[in-house]
Amino acid sequence: MAVKVFLDEKDIPRQWYNLAADLPTPLQPPLGPDGKPITPDMLAPVFPMNLIEQEVCTDRWVDIPEGILDLLYRWRPSPLYRAKYLEEVLDTPARIYYKNEGVSPPGSHKPNTAVAQAWYNKEFGIKRLVTETGAGQWGSALAFSCAILGLECKVYMVRISFDQKPFRRLMMETWGANCVASPSSETNAGRTILQEMPDTPGSLGIAISEAIEAAVSDTTGQTRYALGSVLNHVMLHQTIIGLEAKKQLEKIGEKKVDVVVGCAGGGSNFAGLSFPFVADKIAGAQIKIIPVEPTSCPTMTRAPFSYDHGDTAKMTPLLPMHSLGHGFVPPPIHAGGLRYHGMAPLVSQAIVEGLMEPLALHQVECYEAAIQWAKTEGFISAPETSHAIAAVIREAKQAKEEGKEKVILFNWSGHGLMDLTGYQAFLEGKLVDYPLPDEEMQKSIASMDGLPKPSTAKSGKW
Amino acid sequence: MAVKVFLDEKDIPRQWYNLAADLPTPLQPPLGPDGKPITPDMLAPVFPMNLIEQEVCTDRWVDIPEGILDLLYRWRPSPLYRAKYLEEVLDTPARIYYKNEGVSPPGSHKPNTAVAQAWYNKEFGIKRLVTETGAGQWGSALAFSCAILGLECKVYMVRISFDQKPFRRLMMETWGANCVASPSSETNAGRTILQEMPDTPGSLGIAISEAIEAAVSDTTGQTRYALGSVLNHVMLHQTIIGLEAKKQLEKIGEKKVDVVVGCAGGGSNFAGLSFPFVADKIAGAQIKIIPVEPTSCPTMTRAPFSYDHGDTAKMTPLLPMHSLGHGFVPPPIHAGGLRYHGMAPLVSQAIVEGLMEPLALHQVECYEAAIQWAKTEGFISAPETSHAIAAVIREAKQAKEEGKEKVILFNWSGHGLMDLTGYQAFLEGKLVDYPLPDEEMQKSIASMDGLPKPSTAKSGKW
Numbered sequence: 036m037a038v039k040v041f042l043d044e045k046d047i048p049r050q051w052y053n054l055a056a057d058l059p060t061p062l063q064p065p066l067g068p069d070g071k072p073i074t075p076d077m078l079a080p081v082f083p084m085n086l087i088e089q090e091v092c093t094d095r096w097v098d099i100p101e102g103i104l105d106l107l108y109r110w111r112p113s114p115l116y117r118a119k120y121l122e123e124v125l126d127t128p129a130r131i132y133y134k135n136e137g138v139s140p141p142g143s144h145k146p147n148t149a150v151a152q153a154w155y156n157k158e159f160g161i162k163r164l165v166t167e168t169g170a171g172q173w174g175s176a177l178a179f180s181c182a183i184l185g186l187e188c189k190v191y192m193v194r195i196s197f198d199q200k201p202f203r204r205l206m207m208e209t210w211g212a213n214c215v216a217s218p219s220s221e222t223n224a225g226r227t228i229l230q231e232m233p234d235t236p237g238s239l240g241i242a243i244s245e246a247i248e249a250a251v252s253d254t255t256g257q258t259r260y261a262l263g264s265v266l267n268h269v270m271l272h273q274t275i276i277g278l279e280a281k282k283q284l285e286k287i288g289e290k291k292v293d294v295v296v297g298c299a300g301g302g303s304n305f306a307g308l309s310f311p312f313v314a315d316k317i318a319g320a321q322i323k324i325i326p327v328e329p330t331s332c333p334t335m336t337r338a339p340f341s342y343d344h345g346d347t348a349k350m351t352p353l354l355p356m357h358s359l360g361h362g363f364v365p366p367p368i369h370a371g372g373l374r375y376h377g378m379a380p381l382v383s384q385a386i387v388e389g390l391m392e393p394l395a396l397h398q399v400e401c402y403e404a405a406i407q408w409a410k411t412e413g414f415i416s417a418p419e420t421s422h423a424i425a426a427v428i429r430e431a432k433q434a435k436e437e438g439k440e441k442v443i444l445f446n447w448s449g450h451g452l453m454d455l456t457g458y459q460a461f462l463e464g465k466l467v468d469y470p471l472p473d474e475e476m477q478k479s480i481a482s483m484d485g486l487p488k489p490s491t492a493k494s495g496k497w
Numbered sequence: 498m499a500v501k502v503f504l505d506e507k508d509i510p511r512q513w514y515n516l517a518a519d520l521p522t523p524l525q526p527p528l529g530p531d532g533k534p535i536t537p538d539m540l541a542p543v544f545p546m547n548l549i550e551q552e553v554c555t556d557r558w559v560d561i562p563e564g565i566l567d568l569l570y571r572w573r574p575s576p577l578y579r580a581k582y583l584e585e586v587l588d589t590p591a592r593i594y595y596k597n598e599g600v601s602p603p604g605s606h607k608p609n610t611a612v613a614q615a616w617y618n619k620e621f622g623i624k625r626l627v628t629e630t631g632a633g634q635w636g637s638a639l640a641f642s643c644a645i646l647g648l649e650c651k652v653y654m655v656r657i658s659f660d661q662k663p664f665r666r667l668m669m670e671t672w673g674a675n676c677v678a679s680p681s682s683e684t685n686a687g688r689t690i691l692q693e694m695p696d697t698p699g700s701l702g703i704a705i706s707e708a709i710e711a712a713v714s715d716t717t718g719q720t721r722y723a724l725g726s727v728l729n730h731v732m733l734h735q736t737i738i739g740l741e742a743k744k745q746l747e748k749i750g751e752k753k754v755d756v757v758v759g760c761a762g763g764g765s766n767f768a769g770l771s772f773p774f775v776a777d778k779i780a781g782a783q784i785k786i787i788p789v790e791p792t793s794c795p796t797m798t799r800a801p802f803s804y805d806h807g808d809t810a811k812m813t814p815l816l817p818m819h820s821l822g823h824g825f826v827p828p829p830i831h832a833g834g835l836r837y838h839g840m841a842p843l844v845s846q847a848i849v850e851g852l853m854e855p856l857a858l859h860q861v862e863c864y865e866a867a868i869q870w871a872k873t874e875g876f877i878s879a880p881e882t883s884h885a886i887a888a889v890i891r892e893a894k895q896a897k898e899e900g901k902e903k904v905i906l907f908n909w910s911g912h913g914l915m916d917l918t919g920y921q922a923f924l925e926g927k928l929v930d931y932p933l934p935d936e937e938m939q940k941s942i943a944s945m946d947g948l949p950k951p952s953t954a955k956s957g958k959w
Contacts, residue, residue: 037505037506037507037570038571041503043503044501108500108501109500109582109874109875109876110875140875140876140877142914179875182871182872183872183873183875202664202914202915205918205920205924206877206917208921209871209920209924210871210872211872406671409644409671409672410644410645410673411645413571413572413641413645414571415602415668415671452668452914452915453914455664455667455668455671456667458667458671462670462671
């Protein structure tokens with residue numbers, strides 16, 4: 036039995052899938068400070084117009100330009116693996132498949148959209164991209180993408196990660212990016228914060244503010260900002276994962292997927308794998324679709340569907356999403372990429388519709404799963420990815436209890452070779468589960484009271 | 498044009514190739530302390546008998562047991578890449594191909610032999626393996642292999658690396674290995690050194706002594722030692738790289754390889770790719786075969802072919818090899834895996850025969866090549882691998898000068914994500930080339946004067 040299913044480059048999907056075309060209830064627009072839908076022009080200083088057009092596009096299929104395929108070939112199509120060694124240990128009748136997104140040069144799914152965004156920016160005449168990064172997966176993906184396209188890249192990295200993860204910064208610098216700790220003295224936003232709190236560890240909210248300010252304040256007009264998750268065009272670019280998986284499953288004669296799993300912080304790797312299967316579900320297929328989040332940051336399982344800002348400093352438009360409030364600070368779990376207060380509008384709307392069954396897990400269970408994975412499948416997983424693995428193990432055990440031959444598919448979104456300190460804490464018995472910060476959470480959720488509310492209407496089919 | 502050539506698992510090579518069967522002048526035996534060829538029994542406390550038999554085997558083809566194939570499927574067959582993005586930038590008529598050995602769970606070619614050795618040990622009833630590691634590539638490969646086979650693993654890691662590379666150690670521990678700094682207080686060899694030099698940074702020689710002592714002193718007989726390079730059975734296991742490459746080149750219609758390149762420390766990744774092509778050369782094909790070493794440790798380009806010990810403490814038998822002397826301490830270049838005083842006997846004998854054209858390079862040129870690689874092909878290379886890349890760039894430029902459509906194949910032996918400090922030094926302008934330590938080298942070479950000399954007879958055909 037084959038463990039890996041390859042797909043030749045000539046068989047790579049040539050269109051992205053856009054869930055916005057098929058949602059039973061339409062996606063609701065982002066709103067400006069005045070509560071009115073924002074216009075493309077308002078975003079023009081931040082993003083290039085070709086990406087803004089893609090952000091509002093409702094076509095079901097969007098052609099992938101040849102230029103982007105040529106960038107993706109460096110690591111795509113990614114292999115589909117069967118987790119047969121884990122299956123054996125679990126003694127499950129389930130067949131478990133996963134996309135190995137760790138084969139990309141930066142080691143995660145992030146470059147799927149990073150190369151696309153960099154390419155569209157270059158097409159639009161942009162010479163320089165600015166972004167923020169927390170743990171560093173997104174920053175290194177954009178640094179890589181700018182390197183191979185010959186663009187300049189600037190990354191504002193949350194100070195605590197900048198200090199704790201020097202190798203992540205070195206990765207970005209190896210690809211030629213300029214990486215500074217945020218808050219920095221380079222922007223008004225950074226200087227203001229530094230004056231008030233000189234010893235702040237920084238936050239993603241502050242780093243976003245600095246990156247947007249740096250992008251829009253370049254008077255040459257040759258700089259733009261790039262975001263690694265949440266937005267519609269990011270989800271779109273990631274759907275190549277699920278579209279490849281479908282072709283690979285077809286190649287080996289798997290006709291039906293029963294369960295699709297992905298971890299979800301902003302939603303991009305989960306959306307990338309699952310959206311093509313959400314389309315099947317909308318068309319009538321029976322599929323359980325599970326986005327997995329940390330119990331410490333329970334956006335999908337505990338937060339309301341509301342309009343909220345994407346960043347702490349309220350520089351972004353209001354987006355319709357499940358949100359814990361833009362001021363929410365989750366406990367310091369190791370899966371930094373899942374510590375985000377909101378969730379992609381496309382994922383949120385699908386949850387409202389009832390198309391998904393979100394699951395929240397504590398980190399100790401996830402690290403236990405990651406260790407079992409390392410000792411069976413062999414690969415060391417990113418802390419974010421471990422959430423998907425833990426959910427898959429639950430599903431595989433349930434299949435055993437039920438005696439059902441289920442097909443489970445998940446996204447192995449990246450390796451954890453740059454993020455081993457969580458494993459260290461686990462192995463030394465120091466890893467803990469944080470109690471849910473209920474009081475702060477309720478307070479943060481209440482802070483959205485004055486913001487507009489999106490419709491929660493749904494088709495009622497699911 | 499396809500960038501990657503995959504090979505289905507069903508097409509994986511099912512036999513290893515043994516160069517010992519085809520060398521025009523036969524491989525010379527290892528010698529014991531008395532100067533006489535050692536017998537298998539003498540090695541029995543160190544290695545299991547099935548591997549000792551393989552070490553002296555002269556069959557051309559050796560079947561790969563199904564149990565080992567099942568371990569290899571976790572990442573093999575590895576993709577063959579065409580470096581078309583680098584070709585474009587170099588504007589060369591050469592077609593450059595490389596095997597991507599970075600796709601293995603530990604990120605290098607080392608597990609090709611680690612899983613095989615662990616499997617043979619388990620077959621022989623061994624429960625526990627002991628080894629040493631310098632920079633950590635080998636130790637993590639063995640830790641991974643023992644994890645998936647359920648064996649215990651103990652790694653003596655050179656103290657300076659243990660302190661400087663905590664993430665490498667964490668990798669091994671994630672796979673369940675016990676990793677201690679060497680010299681340790683756990684062995685007589687370690688205690689003796691610590692008493693004399695309590696602050697020693699350690700060395701590979703000391704770590705080998707500790708690992709062998711720990712293996713042979715286990716009175717239960719259930720512990721053995723494992724070595725990651727130099728020995729014949731290690732070279733044998735690695736030939737799957739070159740054998741896969743041949744099938745992949747055939748698949749895309751490449752009929753003739755002109756140049757084969759690999760970096761060489763102990764010789765295993767170079768041998769793995771090149772030996773099947775050395776066979777072609779012996780049979781009459783015109784192929785330039787280039788092992789690349791650091792100028793700071795010029796085993797192949799400057800050292801005599803002599804009998805010498807594999808370790809500083811003279812615990813190993815005498816091996817016929819190009820050696821700078823077992824006491825040689827190379828300058829502290831970043832490519833730790835290439836800082837070895839000797840060279841695999843099979844590679845050495847092929848060099849004596851004239852089948853190879855060794856090249857020595859300084860590290861600054863190699864890091865320049867690695868940066869160009871990262872900005873074209875995208876992947877960040879191990880410092881060792883950068884030596885192969887630099888040699889390939891030289892060959893590609895020469896092909897351009899000559900206007901020749903050469904086919905160049907090399908082994909991209911591993912990624913550098915755990916070894917970024919060399920990149921940091923390079924990017925900060927602090928990386929230097931060390932002058933060749935001529936005096937120490939001559940002294941170290943002279944220290945072998947009293948040792949037996951192998952025959953330097955050759956067939957005279959090359």
